[in-house]
Amino acid sequence: MNHQYDCAVVGGGIMGAATAIQLAKGGMRVLLCEAQQLGMGASGVNAGTLSLQIKRVALMPYALKGHAIWADAGEAVGFKESGGITLAFTQHEAQILEERMTARINAGAPIEMITGAHARELEPHLTERIVSASYCHADGYANSSLTGAYYRRKLADAGVHVLELTTVDEIEPSGDGITLRAGGSVHAARRALLATGAWTKEISARLGVPLPIRVRINTVSVTERMPKLAKNVIGHATGLLTLKQSTNGTVLIGGGWQGTGTPEVGRGQVVAETLTSNLRLAQYALPELVDARIVRCWTGFEANSPDFLPMAGRLPGWDNLFVLCCVRGGYTIGPYMGRLMGDYILGREPELPLFDPIRFVEKHEQASSRSH
Incomplete structure (x- = not known):
């Protein structure tokens, strides 16, 4: 099958955009689809607080890295x-x-x-x-209302094909890849990432892997x-x-x-x-x-998520579909989590460990087996 893209990213918030940029920098042809406009979800309507005093202890190394990325962005993000x-x-x-x-x-x-x-x-x-x-x-x-404009420029510089105001209606396995039906068009990719924030619960359920979001x-x-x-x-x-x-x-x-x-x-x-x-x-x-x-x-x-840690890894049961979401207070660590996920999809060893969603599926299966 002729794949138009090496990876299709669904969701144009901080995490999706940061992952797409990392993938493109790694040599992949990347498509990003966003149902609204870039940064209009949680990434653009939060209070913009970058406080290490409100971060979970387990996420502190990620928060410190994320904070440094925001500092490097400087005036462009306020x-x-x-x-x-x-x-x-x-x-x-x-x-x-x-x-x-x-x-x-x-x-x-x-x-x-x-x-x-x-x-x-x-x-x-x-x-x-x-x-x-x-x-x-x-x-x-930082000024969260600048999120969309900032990442729009960064995505363009990286060569990512961005489709805003484009809802992904279907995600299906297709041979050794993924088919996305979005905005009246069909897009073929070798792999895809769900970075859809609060909408991931409904999407994962449609894909047969309901995540406890x-x-x-x-x-x-x-x-x-x-x-x-x-x-x-x-x-x-x-x-x-x-x-x-x-x-x-x-x-x-x-x-x-x-x-x-x-x-x-x-x-x-x-x-x-x-x-x-x-x-x-x-x-x-x-x-x-x-x-x-x-x-x-x-x-x-x-x-x-139930443990207030990210879901970052392969969607359980899928070889070429990934998920990145669920971080309370994720504005601070979002850019860094995107870099880690990008490295993971590129086949590199992430600098810090990811948070495999399989932990919730395994707990659900264990609970089901105990109840029978």
Whole structure:
């Protein structure tokens, strides 16, 4: 069979785009299909936080590598290494913060524990009710709304054939390759990658390998422009707050508070009760936000696996179909995971281990056998 492409990548978020670029640099002819426009899913609607203080310990080596890639991209993605402070308001929260940050420090993160007084020296507008805090000079953020434009240029430079606004309707084995039916056309490739984020659950089920993917509907808000209130990224020991002030004065507020909706239906909906809780916590940390007006709120779908680690490897039962998805807080590590997956598909040994999806299929089979 005449294969038009060496690899077809389904999904134009950070992970799909980064993988496609790595494959093209390795000499492959690559097709990338994106149902919307590049970076319009989770990659483009998240809060843009690049904080090592909120990364899982097992993913710290990947987060450090990903952070370096964002730093190299610089102004093209609005990267800023502002520093980050995570706050505890009670003794119980202080204990949680100490335990979590100690584990991250041991995993290589440049984090230090500081007093509440020190936190207020760094950020004078913070509340006086801080019991303890942690600080990381490497924390910062990028502008997630620039994701699509940035990767569009990078993909073009790498020679990847990109089809935006093109839904892949069918993925079928065909001889020694894969056939994709997308946008009214048929594309043949030797192999394919699913990098479809929250949509991977439904797609994997259609392919006969239902992956145990959960979907969160995270809420993000932005205020009007305000006087300078914070230089650092501000977080909370529970992980329920991320707050940063952009160079234009607007304050971006997130923290994983949930909206409603499903990926199959479309954009999620903001829930007033959870939005209010998020804003109250932000105001508690930075009291002068009481004067702020919220100008926009939105949601984004975040896929994660039962163990909150990526799914990266061959789709179980397929020889030439791969999957890369499911990283809570994947904005930071996404570019690096794409590089690793690209190397894996190219037949190279990845610099750091991948996360084979077979672990969930094996657990499901073992559970089924025990029930019979």
